Amino acid sequence: MVGLEFLLNFSWLVTFVAVVAICFASVRRKALVAVFTVLVNVVATSWPAFLAISGETVVLSLQAGSFLGDVPVRIDGLSAWFILIINFTSATGVVYGMGYLKAYSENSVKLALHWGMFVLFHLSMVWVCMLQNGFAFLIAWEIMSLTSMMLVIFDHHNPKTLKAGINYLVQMHLSVIFLTIGFIWIYLETGSLSFDAIESFFSTNNNIWLFLIFFLGFGLKAGFIPLHSWLPHAHPAAPSHVSGVMSGVIVKLGIYGIFRVISFLKADFLLLGEIVVTLSVLTGLYGILNAAVYRDFKRMLAYCTIENIGIIGIGIGIGLMGMGENSPLMYYLGFGGALLHVLNHSLFKSLLFYSAGSVYRQTHTRNMDQLGGLIKQMPQTAVFFLIGAIAIGGVPPFNGFVSEFIIYSGLLEGIQTGSLNQIGLMVLTFAGLSIIGGISILTFTKTFGTIFLGNGRKKMDHPLEEVPLIMLLPQYLIAGLMLSVAFLPQFYLAVVNNLLSGLCRFVPAGGLSEVGKYGGTLTQISLYSALFIGIVAVSWGVRLLLRNKQQAVQPTWGCAYVAPNTRMQYTGKSFSKQFGKIFSFLLVEKKHYKELQSGDTFPGRRKYQSRYLDLLERRLIDVVVQRLIYAANYFKFIQNGRIQSYVLYGIVFMLSIFVLTVLTIVR
Amino acid sequence: MLSLILIVLAAFFFTGIIIRTKSMASGRKGPGILQPIKDVVRLFRKGAVYSETTSFIFQIAPTIYFSSIVMAMLVIPFGQSKGVISFNGDFIFFAYVLALGKFFSIIAALDTGSSFQGMGASREALFSMFAEPAFFILMGSLALLTGHTSFYEIFTELHLGSYVSYAIALLAAFVLVMLAMIENSRMPIDDPKTHLELTMIHEVMVLDHSGFDLGLILTAGYLKFAIYGALVVNLFTGVVAYEYAIPLFFFIQFLMAVSVGLIESFIARFRMSHNAQFIVVLTSVSLLIFFGVLLISGKFL
Numbered sequence: 011m012v013g014l015e016f017l018l019n020f021s022w023l024v025t026f027v028a029v030v031a032i033c034f035a036s037v038r039r040k041a042l043v044a045v046f047t048v049l050v051n052v053v054a055t056s057w058p059a060f061l062a063i064s065g066e067t068v069v070l071s072l073q074a075g076s077f078l079g080d081v082p083v084r085i086d087g088l089s090a091w092f093i094l095i096i097n098f099t100s101a102t103g104v105v106y107g108m109g110y111l112k113a114y115s116e117n118s119v120k121l122a123l124h125w126g127m128f129v130l131f132h133l134s135m136v137w138v139c140m141l142q143n144g145f146a147f148l149i150a151w152e153i154m155s156l157t158s159m160m161l162v163i164f165d166h167h168n169p170k171t172l173k174a175g176i177n178y179l180v181q182m183h184l185s186v187i188f189l190t191i192g193f194i195w196i197y198l199e200t201g202s203l204s205f206d207a208i209e210s211f212f213s214t215n216n217n218i219w220l221f222l223i224f225f226l227g228f229g230l231k232a233g234f235i236p237l238h239s240w241l242p243h244a245h246p247a248a249p250s251h252v253s254g255v256m257s258g259v260i261v262k263l264g265i266y267g268i269f270r271v272i273s274f275l276k277a278d279f280l281l282l283g284e285i286v287v288t289l290s291v292l293t294g295l296y297g298i299l300n301a302a303v304y305r306d307f308k309r310m311l312a313y314c315t316i317e318n319i320g321i322i323g324i325g326i327g328i329g330l331m332g333m334g335e336n337s338p339l340m341y342y343l344g345f346g347g348a349l350l351h352v353l354n355h356s357l358f359k360s361l362l363f364y365s366a367g368s369v370y371r372q373t374h375t376r377n378m379d380q381l382g383g384l385i386k387q388m389p390q391t392a393v394f395f396l397i398g399a400i401a402i403g404g405v406p407p408f409n410g411f412v413s414e415f416i417i418y419s420g421l422l423e424g425i426q427t428g429s430l431n432q433i434g435l436m437v438l439t440f441a442g443l444s445i446i447g448g449i450s451i452l453t454f455t456k457t458f459g460t461i462f463l464g465n466g467r468k469k470m471d472h473p474l475e476e477v478p479l480i481m482l483l484p485q486y487l488i489a490g491l492m493l494s495v496a497f498l499p500q501f502y503l504a505v506v507n508n509l510l511s512g513l514c515r516f517v518p519a520g521g522l523s524e525v526g527k528y529g530g531t532l533t534q535i536s537l538y539s540a541l542f543i544g545i546v547a548v549s550w551g552v553r554l555l556l557r558n559k560q561q562a563v564q565p566t567w568g569c570a571y572v573a574p575n576t577r578m579q580y581t582g583k584s585f586s587k588q589f590g591k592i593f594s595f596l597l598v599e600k601k602h603y604k605e606l607q608s609g610d611t612f613p614g615r616r617k618y619q620s621r622y623l624d625l626l627e628r629r630l631i632d633v634v635v636q637r638l639i640y641a642a643n644y645f646k647f648i649q650n651g652r653i654q655s656y657v658l659y660g661i662v663f664m665l666s667i668f669v670l671t672v673l674t675i676v677r
Numbered sequence: 678m679l680s681l682i683l684i685v686l687a688a689f690f691f692t693g694i695i696i697r698t699k700s701m702a703s704g705r706k707g708p709g710i711l712q713p714i715k716d717v718v719r720l721f722r723k724g725a726v727y728s729e730t731t732s733f734i735f736q737i738a739p740t741i742y743f744s745s746i747v748m749a750m751l752v753i754p755f756g757q758s759k760g761v762i763s764f765n766g767d768f769i770f771f772a773y774v775l776a777l778g779k780f781f782s783i784i785a786a787l788d789t790g791s792s793f794q795g796m797g798a799s800r801e802a803l804f805s806m807f808a809e810p811a812f813f814i815l816m817g818s819l820a821l822l823t824g825h826t827s828f829y830e831i832f833t834e835l836h837l838g839s840y841v842s843y844a845i846a847l848l849a850a851f852v853l854v855m856l857a858m859i860e861n862s863r864m865p866i867d868d869p870k871t872h873l874e875l876t877m878i879h880e881v882m883v884l885d886h887s888g889f890d891l892g893l894i895l896t897a898g899y900l901k902f903a904i905y906g907a908l909v910v911n912l913f914t915g916v917v918a919y920e921y922a923i924p925l926f927f928f929i930q931f932l933m934a935v936s937v938g939l940i941e942s943f944i945a946r947f948r949m950s951h952n953a954q955f956i957v958v959l960t961s962v963s964l965l966i967f968f969g970v971l972l973i974s975g976k977f978l
Contacts, residue, residue, distance in 0.1 A: 383790070385732045396734075396784075405777040406770065418769045422826045425817055430976050433821065437967055440817045441810035441960070447773070448806030451780055455802055459787030459795075465730055531764045538748070538762055542774070545744040546737075553740060553889050556721060566728040566789045567884055569874045580787065580795020589803050592953050 014058050015070050018083075021054035025133050029126045037118045041108040044125035048104040048132050052097040055136045059097070062090035063505060072146075082142040082204060087509030088273065089139040091349060092266045095356050096139070098491070099258040100132040102484035106364050107251035109481035110371060124164050128252075131157035138263055144193035144203035148186065155182040158260060162248040174247035181230060181240040188227030189267075192220060205270070209515060212276040221282055224271045232264025234323065235293045238316045239627040242300075245312035246376060250367020253308060257315045257363060258356035265322055265352055269345075272330065273514045280334030284435060287327030291442040294320025296596070296626070298449045303590045303597055303622045305582045306376045307366050307457055311359070314402065314453065317446060318355045321417065322348045324439060328420040337427050338518040342525040343420030345513075346506045351413035353502070354401070354495060358410060361488045362398035365391045368477040369461060373470060378460045379581040385462040387474040392462040394485045399454035401492060404447050407539030409495035412532060416503070418443065419528060449589075456585040465576040496539060499532040583620070590622070598623040680755030680907060683923070687930045688896075688903035689714055694931060698938025713899065717892045725888030730790040738785030739890035745778030746897040746904070753907050754829035756914045756922045765826045768816045772809070775860070778897070779805055786882040793874045797881035800949070804866060804878070807956035808859045814963035815852050818845075818970040832911040845969045848962055850909050854933060855959050857905030861898055864941040866952050876949065902937075906930040 028047035032040050058068045068085040085093070107128070114121060134153040141147045159182070163175035193203060199215060200207040211220065230237045241261070245253045275282070297316030304310040325348030332340025368391045369384060370376055385392040401408035421443070424436040476482075495502055507525055511517060568574040590597050602619040648659075693710035700707025727735065751761040752771045760767075779801065786798035820826050822845075823834035835846075859866050862879030874881050883894050910929045914922040947955055 383730070385734065400777070400780065403776070403780065405773050405780060407777075411773055414773075415766060415769055419766050419826070422766060422817070422820055425821045426824055430971070433971070433976060437814060437817050437821075441814045444772070444809040444813035445806065447776065448809040451776055451783075452802040452806055455780060455783040455787065455798065459784050459798070463732065463734060463784060463788040464790030464795075528765075531766070534762075534764050535770065538770070542744060542748045545747050546741055549740045549744055549747075549893070550737070553893075556889055560724040562724070562726045563729050564726055566730050566791045568791065569793050569884070574792070576790065578792045579790050580792055580799065585795060585799045585802075588799065588950075588953075592803075 014061075014068060017054050017057065018070070021051045021133065024050050024054075025129055028129055032126045032129070033122050037115050037121060040118075040121050040125050041111065044129055045104050045108055047129045048100055051129070051133055051136070052101050055093055056097050058085050059090035059093040061085075063087055063094070063509065065508065081146045083140050084142045084205075085140055086512070088266070088269055088513055091506070091509055092139045092262065092352075093136050095262065095353055096132070096135045096259050099255055099356050099360050100135070102360060102364075102488055103251045103255040103258075104128060104132075106254070106367070106481050106484045107249065109478050110249060110251050110367060112478075113371070120164065120166075123160065124249075127157045127160040131161060135259060135263060139266060142205040144196065144205070144207075147205075148189060148193065151189065152186060154260070154263070155179070155186070158252075158256060161252045162244050162256075164249050164252070165247070168247075171247040174243040178240045178244040181237075185227045185230035188223055188230070192223045192227060195220060195223070205274070208271065208274040209276075212274050217275055217278045218282065221271060221275065221278075222285075225268060225286075228264040228267035228271070230264070232261050232268070232323075233293075233297075233316045233319050234289055235296050235316070236626045236630050238293070238297070239624060239631050241316055242304075242309050242312045242624060245315070245363075246306055246308040250308070250363050250370060253311075254360040254363035254367070257312065258360040261315060261319060262352050262356060265319070265326075265348070268326060269349075269513075272326070275330075275333075276515065278334075279330050279516075280432075283327045283330030283332075283334055284432070285327075286323055286330060287435060287439055290320045290323025290327055291439050292320070293317075293323060294446045295442060296320075298446050298453060299593055299596055300622070300624065302449055302453045302456070303586050303599075305379050307378045307461065308363070308370070308376050310378075310453065310457060311362055311366060314362075314450070315355075315359060317450065318351065318359070318402070321414065321443070321446065322351045322355070324348075324443065325351060325413075325417045325420065328417065328424055331424060331428070331432065332420075332518060333514065333516055335424075335427050335432075336518045337423065339423045339524055339528075340420055340427070341514075341518050342507055342510055343416050343423060343528065345510050346503060346525075347413050347416035347420055349506045349509070350416060350495075350499075350502060354409045354413045354492075357488050357492050357495070358398045358401040358408075361394055361485055361492070362402065364481070364485050364488075365395040365398065368481055369395075371477060371481075372474050378457060379583055380468040381461045382464045382467040382576070382579065383462070384466075384474065388462075388476045390476055390482055390485075392458075394482075394489060395462065396458055397489055397492070399458050401496075403450045403454055405451075406535070407496055407542055409492045409499075411539075412495060412499040412502075412535070414443070414447070415532075415535065416528070419531075452586070452589065456582050460582040460585065464579050467576055467579065467581070497536045499536055500529045503529050503532055596625055598625050598628060678761060679758040680753050680760050681750060683755055683926055684750055684753065684900065684903045684907050687906060687927065688899040691902045691906065691930060691934050692899050694934035695938040695941070698935050699942050702939065702942035713895070717895050717899075720892035720895065721889055723888045725890065727887075728789050728885050731788045731885070734781075735785050735788040735885075736890075738781040738788075739886060739893045741781040742778040742785075743893040743897045745774050745781075746900050748774045749778075750900060750904055752828060753904055754832060754911065755907065755926065756911070756917060756919065757833065759829045763827050763829045767827045767829075768831075771828070772812060776805075782882060782894075785886075789885045791885070793877075793881050794884055796875070797878050800878045800952075801862070801882060804859055804952055804956060807953055808856055808959065811852055811956070811959040811963045812856055814960065814967055815849055818963070818967040819849070821967075822970045822974060828911070833915045835912065835915045841969055841973050845966050845973075846912050848966050848969070849912055852959055852962055852966070853905055853909045853912075854936070857902060857933075858937070858940075859956060859959075860905065861902055863937060865944060865947055865955065868941075868946045871946075876946075902934075903930065906933045909933060 024047060028043055032043050035043050062068050062085040070083040072081040072083050134150050137150040138154055141150055159175050159179045162178055163171055165171045196207050196211045197203055200210050233241045294317045297313050297320055301310045301313035325344050328344030329341050332344055401410040404410040404414035421436050421440050425433055599620060599622050606613055690710055692713040697707045749771050752767050754760040783798045783802055786794040819831050823831050825831050825834055867878040869880055871877055886894060910926045914925055
């Protein structure tokens, strides 16, 4: 294992050298150095991850000075699964970003900061998955939050971006507070910060409260409602390759944390599972409801991330309930579906963000209602977006269906075991998941149709063209991996099951053979997907044979209206108008317009504005924040701007520490 | 395999019977039963007109839509004989494959850049979204009742014993018939014979398709009706021997076609804004089935 230790230290060394080198490299080389460094780190950290995922847990220890002592570093299957996802998405992100940021080559300081942070950010994410000591974990977690904040505010001259960045920073520190409380509580009870202490805590204390504290902390990162409000602000503000990596991976680290805590749980599985499932269904519904109405396509994708976190959460909840019910099928199907969906979502969401980013780069607008007909100028980007859209709707023959099918199977298993309230919950979740699927079809037909199909809605002041190959290449890679999940699901499921059988301290016995049958079912499904493509090919062939009659090209039938123009097309807004009206109790629409007055015989130009607001953010989070600010006003006298009183605070603090130590109140 | 043949056979007559019923209800003689098939054959041999706005999406969409219906058809069992495809959770596959077809028919409508087609597409997406939970709760309840999760096993295990289970089967048949009406954009939801584009759903989506593509879309529609009819039949023929089951199949398909025709003749379509409410009511009927299943399986108390 000495070799691996050397490898990890080497990757740190390369990273620090690279961060310095990026500062001094010429503008054109900065991105290249970053790509090179990320790739080196990917290789260095994927190697132990591959070892771990093939069943050999990697255990190392890190000398971290006299304060922390030996920090245990452990890569088990779970860590390895997440590390590999992080590495793939970061690698595609950095290559895509190299092309995406070409336009900013005049701003050398910005670029140096950005690429330096990106390299650190990637490595910190990997280390979050490896460290097994509470304090060291929090340090890596904090580095990850800070560097990602710096990545979000790339365009920091824009006050809106800066605001989104600060919003993100504050919320991430709320998350750190919860995690710190959790670790301090464990420390007080067991006297250790190591992750093994969590297990001994759970075996002697009540499981529920500590789990909920960690769930709050990690849930903030993952974006469970009502803690989701950073996502819709940060994702549109960040450059697209960063949003792709954030949405694909950072939120998943919240899921990683939840899994890690679950792996130590000892009791109360059923109750916790029910809580997680309930919250997740609501998260999924809330996310997709909002995604359906927004016209800023990056914000829509951010809400869609919230929806997918909900789907992953449903899987986690089923797995927890399986532990409670001692049902191995629910355990494997629930957790397995969740882990596979983590992979799938990281793939299609980064693909969607990259292709949406290509659209933004070429058109400089995020408002889909100003676009249209891009499939003719950017055909490859359009196809990638279409692939992502079909996959994210969970529709065969793409990979989204595989993980959703496993979660559905877990639900069906749950319906048949357990008590009345559990059955009720399962059936409602079943229906909820199907509505989520239905709304995501609506959302993505709307988005794809509005951006890429029809005619352009607004005249662009420059000709549009396809993005360069360097930005398309990562998307080809992602699409290829997506197809491999779709057509070889049994392989991925076997890896996940292998990982799960050793994950939790309490794994329901047996059942792997039954779960193996689901592997067979998945193989069948992938064959049927191939059969489907065959049927399409045959009908297409018949069509080609029969279609050699005369063909004409004419304008779209305008229903006898003789002067249709492109502004009359259905827009994203009008497509989801009726939907928004029906769900108006959950979707807050704000309109600004002036009514016609009685004297306006010849009305002139007028403006009509309508936008949607996040209900929970406005009615819950903003209210709490307002109250906090109000309460904080009472303590303003402390910050009075006089040096004398600040010195006094210092003296009082030191004195009190002294007195308390002398009187042995604090040890 | 048997189900495949039966469904295709039923699809030949289904739409013709509907049209014939409607004609007779309005006092006309009406076209022959096979007229819709003749229309499709004619369309297959015709040339086509494409809009200059459209891209390749518009060209492949009808093919994918048709293939998704064929794929869904392969999943349906008939009585004692399995469908061509049968596995645990195949009804999820069924629903999602249909969703794929819908996805493509919607984006094909948006591809034309017409305001009317966008309107139809938006409505189709909305209404089929609302119909989704009704189907899933229904199938989830039947899975709970029988302890199985594939179409074939659910339907063969579905023994009709007590009065409550008859009620459940009737309610399930009602839900399935109504789902068929929504999926095919028929009367209480959509009027296939309307002449005003503003009030159309499905018809306006396919305005720009012509020739072979339109033929495929129409064929898919006929098959879709027969598929839902076959699902309804399956509720009642789980353990019935073939010599009774096959006539029963055609009888129930015939009954369904006639009742669709009668519904279309005597019921006015809903106001567009009331459609959503109507479809959500279907979900509550499904919930009723769920409670009935809980009663039978003794989970209450």
